[in-house]
Amino acid sequence: MAETAECFVCDGTEPNYRAQRCEKHDVCVQCGTHRSKITEIPWGHREGFRCQPCDRANKAAARDGYDSSEHDDTEERDRIKCPTCGYEYQPEMEDYRGDGETHEDDCPNCDSPMMVTTHYTVEWSTRKAGVQ
Incomplete structure (x- = not known):
């Protein structure tokens, strides 16, 4: 062998x-x-x-190398984006709270604390009654 x-x-x-x-x-x-x-x-x-x-x-370096004033797109996104370093990540189950609820979390990339607010959107579909 x-x-x-x-x-x-x-x-x-x-x-x-x-x-x-x-x-x-x-x-x-x-x-x-x-x-x-x-x-x-x-x-x-x-x-x-x-x-x-x-x-x-x-x-x-992640914290120091990101200018949030040039990248102010951290509101109402489908992913969480750190306002300190710009790192984006998919929310975990514990990140899903009630609509409008805010909680503190730490960025997994730079460890900076941030406030995360949950937003929900409702959409509607319609069709004629009696039609499948």
């Missing part, structure tokens, strides 16, 4: 969340810091992990 490599980098195979890296390649996908050198729990990534400092830097 042929022996297979345990590292997708060494092996040259497609990375995924279950793929493993060898000791040499067990580094942050963004900055290259080795896992043995990090002090905080890293975030999982399709190609390994991302360290907390890189994650914080990415979130700060």
Whole structure:
């Protein structure tokens, strides 16, 4: 039986969340810091992990790189759009509230708090009575 490599980098195979890296390649996908050198729990990534400092830097860059005054289109959309970084995402079940209800939520991209208001629209269809 042929022996297979345990590292997708060494092996040259497609990375995924279950793929493993060898000791040499067990580094942050963004900055290259080795896992043995990090002090905080890293975030999982399709190609390994991302360290907390890189994650914080990415979130700060998302917040700083978006000018909401130039993109004021956060009202009455079919998806939730963060007014701080512009990230759009599909609402989860817990985001559906009563019409006009507002709740606070944190953006999954930049962690900024935002107020989310639920809006419902009613539409009508008609046809002649007795016609199917």
